[in-house]
Amino acid sequence: MSTTLSAEQRRLTHAVASASDDALARVVAVFDRMADRREADRLLDAARPRLRRLRPPRPIAFTRLLFLPLDGVVADARRWKRADGGLPRSALPALADSVRVAIGTEAEAIERAFAGRSFADLSAVDAAGRRLWRAAADAAARLAPPPGWEGSGLGEAEFRHCAALAAGVWRHADPLWSALLAAREGPPATLVQAALGAAAAEDAAVVEAIFATILLKAAKPGSVASAAASARVGAPGAMERVLDQWIEECRPDLSVADPQGAAQLAEEFAEALDDLETSEAGRRPERRQRVAALRRTVGEACRSAFADSTAHHLLDPLAQAGARPDDARMQAMEATARSLRRIETAGRRLGGASAYDATLRKVIDSFAALRAAPEANPADLARLTEILAGPEAALRLLDAR
Amino acid sequence: MTEIRTDILERFGTAAYQPATFLDRGVTVPFTTPFLLGARIRPNESRAGLEVVITNPSGGRGNYIVPWGALPEICAPTLHDRRLWQRLSDQAVVSPPTVRETARAVAAEGLAGREAAAAVARAVNEDGAARMRANFLLLLDLIRRTESRDEATVPPQADTPVRIEQRARRAVARFAPRLGVSPEIIAAWLEAIASAFCGVGIPGDPGVSRTRALVVGLQAMVNEIELHVAQSADPSEQHAAVLVMDAARLTLSCAAGAFKDLDGLLSDTPTLLRAWREDSTELGRRASRPDWLLDGWQVITELWRDADPGLREGALWEMALLAPVMPREVEEWLGITDDWDRPTRMRRVVRANEDWRSGRMLEIVARNERLRSRAA
Numbered sequence: 001m002s003t004t005l006s007a008e009q010r011r012l013t014h015a016v017a018s019a020s021d022d023a024l025a026r027v028v029a030v031f032d033r034m035a036d037r038r039e040a041d042r043l044l045d046a047a048r049p050r051l052r053r054l055r056p057p058r059p060i061a062f063t064r065l066l067f068l069p070l071d072g073v074v075a076d077a078r079r080w081k082r083a084d085g086g087l088p089r090s091a092l093p094a095l096a097d098s099v100r101v102a103i104g105t106e107a108e109a110i111e112r113a114f115a116g117r118s119f120a121d122l123s124a125v126d127a128a129g130r131r132l133w134r135a136a137a138d139a140a141a142r143l144a145p146p147p148g149w150e151g152s153g154l155g156e157a158e159f160r161h162c163a164a165l166a167a168g169v170w171r172h173a174d175p176l177w178s179a180l181l182a183a184r185e186g187p188p189a190t191l192v193q194a195a196l197g198a199a200a201a202e203d204a205a206v207v208e209a210i211f212a213t214i215l216l217k218a219a220k221p222g223s224v225a226s227a228a229a230s231a232r233v234g235a236p237g238a239m240e241r242v243l244d245q246w247i248e249e250c251r252p253d254l255s256v257a258d259p260q261g262a263a264q265l266a267e268e269f270a271e272a273l274d275d276l277e278t279s280e281a282g283r284r285p286e287r288r289q290r291v292a293a294l295r296r297t298v299g300e301a302c303r304s305a306f307a308d309s310t311a312h313h314l315l316d317p318l319a320q321a322g323a324r325p326d327d328a329r330m331q332a333m334e335a336t337a338r339s340l341r342r343i344e345t346a347g348r349r350l351g352g353a354s355a356y357d358a359t360l361r362k363v364i365d366s367f368a369a370l371r372a373a374p375e376a377n378p379a380d381l382a383r384l385t386e387i388l389a390g391p392e393a394a395l396r397l398l399d400a401r
Numbered sequence: 402m403t404e405i406r407t408d409i410l411e412r413f414g415t416a417a418y419q420p421a422t423f424l425d426r427g428v429t430v431p432f433t434t435p436f437l438l439g440a441r442i443r444p445n446e447s448r449a450g451l452e453v454v455i456t457n458p459s460g461g462r463g464n465y466i467v468p469w470g471a472l473p474e475i476c477a478p479t480l481h482d483r484r485l486w487q488r489l490s491d492q493a494v495v496s497p498p499t500v501r502e503t504a505r506a507v508a509a510e511g512l513a514g515r516e517a518a519a520a521v522a523r524a525v526n527e528d529g530a531a532r533m534r535a536n537f538l539l540l541l542d543l544i545r546r547t548e549s550r551d552e553a554t555v556p557p558q559a560d561t562p563v564r565i566e567q568r569a570r571r572a573v574a575r576f577a578p579r580l581g582v583s584p585e586i587i588a589a590w591l592e593a594i595a596s597a598f599c600g601v602g603i604p605g606d607p608g609v610s611r612t613r614a615l616v617v618g619l620q621a622m623v624n625e626i627e628l629h630v631a632q633s634a635d636p637s638e639q640h641a642a643v644l645v646m647d648a649a650r651l652t653l654s655c656a657a658g659a660f661k662d663l664d665g666l667l668s669d670t671p672t673l674l675r676a677w678r679e680d681s682t683e684l685g686r687r688a689s690r691p692d693w694l695l696d697g698w699q700v701i702t703e704l705w706r707d708a709d710p711g712l713r714e715g716a717l718w719e720m721a722l723l724a725p726v727m728p729r730e731v732e733e734w735l736g737i738t739d740d741w742d743r744p745t746r747m748r749r750v751v752r753a754n755e756d757w758r759s760g761r762m763l764e765i766v767a768r769n770e771r772l773r774s775r776a777a
Contacts, residue, residue, distance in 0.1 A: 327515045334514070338763045379511030379518075386480045387763060394480040 028058070060114040060121075062107065063096040065129055066136060069173040069180075070166060072212030072242075077153070082161050085205045086212075090152045091162050097146040098163070102139035110135070122181065133173035140167030168206030169213075172199040176210050183217040189227035200233040207234035212242045221246060221272050222279025229281065243281060247290050252301035254343070256308045260335070263342035266305070269298045270346040295350055302347030303355045309340055310359060314384060315366050330380055337387040344388075360389050364397070371397060405436055410475045416463035418454060422730040423693040427454050428500045429700065429725075430485065431776060433513055433769040434478045435762055439700055439723035442469070442495055451495065456722045479766055481512040481773075497692035498600075505777065513770045520777035528599065531610060536595035538603040540569045542670040543591075547572040576671060580678055590677050591670075597688040601660070604668050612691040616656050618702045619695070623649050625705070629713060641714075641721035645701070648724040652694060655727065658735040659690045690734060697725035703772040 016027055031040035058064065067074060073086035080088035087095075100107045110132050117124035145159045154162075169176070175198045179191040186192075192214055199207050211228050218224045225243045228234075252269055254262040276282035276291050313336045317325070325333060344356050367381045378398055386394035420426035427441030430453070441454040451469035467475055472486055485507045492499050505525065511518045544557040548568070557568055570584075573591075577584045595603075602610025609617065626646050630639045666673055666687070676684050701720045708716030731737055 327519075330515055334767075338767065341763055377511070380515075382480055382512070383514065391477060391480045391483060395483060398480070 058119045060117050060119055060125060060128065062100065062111055062132075063092055064119070065114070065125065065132055066096050066099060067092055067166070068125075068129060069133060069169045069176050069213055070209055072214070072216040073165070073209040082158055085165070085208060087162050087165065088152070088154065088158075091154055091158070094146050094149045094152050095143075095159075095162055095166060097148060098143045099136045099139060101146065102142040103135045106131075106135045126177070126181070129177060130174060133170040133177075137167055137170035137173070140164075140170070143167070164203070165205055165209060168199065168202045169209050171202070172206075172210065174198075176213065179214050180217050183214070184219050186220045186223055187214065187218060189223065189230075192224050192227040193231040196228055196231045196233050204235035204238060208238045208242055211239055212246075215242060215246050219268065219271055220275035220279075222276035222282040225281035226279050240281075244287065244290070247276075247287070247294055250294055250298075252298040254301045254305035256305060256312055259305075259309050259313060259339035259343070262305050262309070263339040263346070266298075266302050266343045266346035269302075270349045273298060273350065299347060299350035299352050302343055302350060303352050303359075306340055306343050306347060306356060307359045309336070309343070310363050310388070313340075315363065318370055318381075319366070324375055324377070325380070334383060334387060337384050341387055364389055364393055368397060368400060371400060405476045406474060409471070410465055410467070413465045413467045413471075413475075414457070414463070415466050418464040418466065418726070420726060420728045422728050423696075424495065426696075426726060426728050428495055428497050429697040430489065430500055431504045431508075431700070431773050432478070432482045432485065433766055433773055434476060434482045435765040435769065436476045437472075437478060437482060438769055439697065441697070442489060442500065444495055445469075451490070481507060481770075484510070484512055496689060497696050498689065508773060508777065513773045517770055517774040517777065520774040524777035528611070531599040531602070531606075531608060532595050534606055534608060535599040535603045536591055538605055539591050539595060539667075539670045539673070540572070541565075542668070543576060543674075544568045544572045546669075546671055547575045576674070579671075580674060582678070587674065590674055590681075593681070594673060594677055594684075597685050598663070598667060601663055601667070601688060601691055604664050612656075612695055613660070615695050615699060615702070616653065616660075616691075619649055619653060619698050622702045622705050623653070626717070629717075639717075641717040644721040645717060645724050648727070649698070649701075651727055652698060652725070655731050655735055655737055656691055656694050658737055659694055662735070663687065663690070694731070697723065699776040700772055703775050706775070707768060707772060 016024065019027060067087070070087055074089055074092070075084070075086045077088040077090035080086065110128050113131070114124050114128040117128075119125055140163065143163045145156060149156075149159055172195065175191070175195040179187045179195040182188060182191050195210055195214060196207055199210055211224075211234070214228075215221055215224055221243065225239055228239045250269075252265065254265055256262070273291065273295050277295075281287070282291050314333060317329075317333070344360075348356055364385060367385050370376050371378055371381050382394040382398040385397050424443060427443030430437075430440055430442050432438060432440055437453075437455060439456060442451055443454060444450070445452045445468065453467050453469055453472055455465040455467060457464055465475075469486075469490060472478065473483065478486060485504055488503045488507055489500065492503060505521045507513075508517045508521045509525075541557045544565075545553065548557075548571075552568075555564075557565055560568065573584045573587045577587045580587070600611045602608070602613050623646050626642050630636050630642045630646075633639055666676070673684075701723055704716050704720050704723075705713070
């Protein structure tokens with residue numbers, strides 16, 4: 001029986017993991033509406049790297065909101081070990097149930113306050129989150145394994161570990177959340193230090209979890225690591241270890257199917273790498289090579305995304321015999337071209353300029369060939385050329401006889 | 402598309418942009434290059450060439466006044482702007498209609514996108530319809546003023562199309578000898594007057610003319626900004642909003658004066674035809690006054706409309722940078738007096754336009770093209 005279920009689960013997991021971006025976003029929306037999403041979470045595990053890129057709008061849910069300050073240390077249940085710290089994803093629903101029981105009617109009041117709102121609504125997250133984390137921290141002493149805890153495959157010792165870690169972070173979630181709100185600006189050193197400093201008296205694992213969560217969202221990981229090091233809290237070497245793990249787990253998954261998302265990710269990577277390389281933490285000899293390797297990997301991902309996407313989204317559709325894109329299609333192609341230009345701009349910062357030059361030459365030559373076709377619209381081709389290669393190239397294409 | 406040759410540009414920086422006349426103020430060119438948004442073309446001092454007045458996007462040191470020929474050297478204009486620049490270089494006269502027509506021709510080629518091209522096609526059709534309506538309304542008035550009581554038992558506007566045509570022919574034939582010209586010339590003058598005034602609109606026209614629509618849009622923008630200021634956390638800190646509203650209200654008051662002056666004239670076709678015979682050039686100038694007065698405000702109202710409600714503070718700074726200065730010539734035109742230097746003085750508190758420096762040039766070009774398509 002269990003073998004059958006596992007096989008079924010594997011098939012479903014594979015189906016979710018290989019779904020298109022649009023389909024995956026729809027699947028997540030359905031899962032998000034489920035009262036108990038334990039099984040759903042397992043099915044999503046293989047698709048999580050892609051979800052991080054896609055960032056579909058997620059409705060605020062009790063469990064996700066509760067563990068938002070611990071995002072940096074939530075691990076795949078199969079790989080989690082208590083000795084490594086962090087929380088196994090499979091424990092979150094049961095832990096949330098335990099908090100729900102402990103805080104009683106406050107849980108319902110908080111759920112009513114965020115009903116119908118999404119995580120994109122920062123003011124709703126801010127209000128409900130701070131209230132929930134405070135209530136959870138106050139109720140920490142009353143947390144006990146709920147009836148469904150055994151279902152998570154974990155023992156009582158694991159529960160105590162998870163509850164203690166989570167409670168430690170919830171107690172200092174206010175300054176942590178303030179730092180997360182400013183993640184796009186670094187976050188600034190003062191906010192990082194305030195968040196870590198507030199937890200100085202806690203167990204080292206709590207400080208490490210706070211740092212890992214900040215790092216996960218930070219635009220400038222090197223600066224954050226340097227700020228954390230100068231805060232002088234937590235176990236010696238812990239910040240270094242978390243930063244190395246962050247570098248290790250960086251996956252530049254730039255999707256050809258989603259040029260806008262890919263552009264966003266490419267820009268974020270370029271910014272993060274620039275920051276890492278100029279920061280004290282990133283310049284350490286033992287880390288420099290790893291950062292350089294990450295730069296090469298991200299650079300290669302940008303070049304591939306740029307080349308593949310220009311072919312897939314622009315050249316192939318335009319080259320189809322008699323293709324005359326309608327207004328909506330043309331508008332979409334122009335938007336895609338803008339995203340590709342962003343990937344190129346970010347990618348050039350990471351190296352390999354000649355590859356971009358070569359791709360652009362190929363694209364412009366192809367546009368020039370299409371320009372000669374009787375059904376071609378020179379203005380459309382010129383505008384795409386302008387977006388990708390600048391106005392001079394566009395003018396040359398337009399004036400070509 | 403992002404490069405600006407500041408070394409060349411700085412040579413053209415000036416604090417002395419206090420135009421005495423509307424021609425000195427220049428005419429706004431619907432450029433899509435972020436650096437050139439709201440830039441104005443005008444004849445240079447010797448009147449032998451053209452120059453362009455560009456607002457300093459950093460909010461300091463007034464404006465840049467750049468020789469027209471140097472424009473492509475100081476920045477990297479978009480494809481659309483290069484074509485527009487080429488076409489405007491050939492223009493002998495600088496006026497809102499010439500710039501509008503030239504810009505429409507370039508946008509119609511699709512160089513600012515298909516949406517802008519389609520908007521131009523619609524605008525050209527609307528102008529054609531407005532011209533026909535103006536001609537028709539002028540003829541109806543001429544019929545009323547030349548018919549006897551017996552002939553006018555049915556008001557002309559209520560008559561059948563065939564009868565209206567007959568009565569119009571009779572009115573033109575009857576009126577022509579009073580001016581000592583042929584009926585054909587009267588008909589041609591009426592068409593020319595309709596063409597000159599269709600943007601202003603003839604009183605009684607059920608449609609809203611191009612310039613009156615802009616006034617309505619400008620007034621709506623002022624009302625919305627007032628509300629925005631009232632709802633802001635600190636209304637006393639809304640410097641950009643105050644500057645925009647102040648300049649807009651002055652323009653609205655001047656435009657109201659200009660429309661009042663023209664409406665009187667346009668309500669009496671015989672007097673209008675006499676004035677046209679006396680000096681058609683002068684009448685044409687008066688017809689273009691609303692265009693000159695309102696020039697530059699279309700892009701500002703569209704910036705306001707386009708701005709995400711949560712990002713309107715930023716939009717207001719951009720709008721404040723572009724708020725047109727009212728030249729003293731308006732005193733001669735309309736007898737309105739004001740503290741003409743006031744908007745210029747306030748301009749100094751306008752802070753840097755940060756969007757322009759954000760590096761998202763392609764997005765801003767796309768936004769400017771969107772504005773272009775709404776202001777065809």
